[in-house]
Amino acid sequence: MSIVRIVTHRSRGGNAGISNAERVRAYLQSTSLKVGEQLPAERDLATLLGISRGALRQALAVLESTGEIWRHVGKGTFLGRPHATNPDEMAYQLSRKSHPSEVIEARLALEPRLAALAALRGTEADFTEIAACIPLDNSVTETAAQAIGDEFHYAVARAAGNSLLFAVFETVFRVRALTSWGRLRPAAATTEELIAVWKEHSAIFEAIRSRDSNEAWRLMYNHIESIQQRIAHGHEQREPEGFTTPQATSTVRFPNC
8 A cells, every 4th residue: 555545545434533543554554564563653653644643642542442553651652462471561551550549559558568578588788789779968869869769669679588579569660650640740859858758768778677577567658658648748739729639538649769
């Protein structure tokens, strides 16, 4: 099928979204792309088909819903369905069905137990790795702080010595990165907030190093819960004038921990 034929293809009846989906489908059938290979960038594909990027995204959503393509945030669009055995692709599928409060709930259920196990099973090498994730001063930028904070939690999870729980932990963190947080994503953390996080991390580490599993469990739970509360407080402060936040059992925002 020629490019001209693809661009001018129209369905009889139906809305523009369906018509554009059929145009994308016709393009895919005319190429030599194989299952798992990446489609051209949205800008290039929209130009090739003679439609806007907004119309293209709607068409891609139609094809994704039928399993003809799949999209990975930050990587692109691929032909066919993702392989469930790939951790990144599995996390992507989970993130489409998840929401921020689920991520928080999963962390509260999992990470305190990992901290308790780290206190019981951690080695001196594990403790050295965890300690390296606690900044010695307050000069760390927020971006670096997020990365170091994530690595702290990874180090604790590794020290737990349970491969199955670590696999679950990795999946939760991948889903956290892919989940759409919208207005729940936080504003820049203040120096005071970062210092509070470091203090909580330090207390958790001391409990783990002291082999106090009960205290490690309690401090990790309180750590994630306290960040959730600080997130809720910051979100309330940013609500537009005249807007009242609905009461809920749990208010969450992307945790900087």
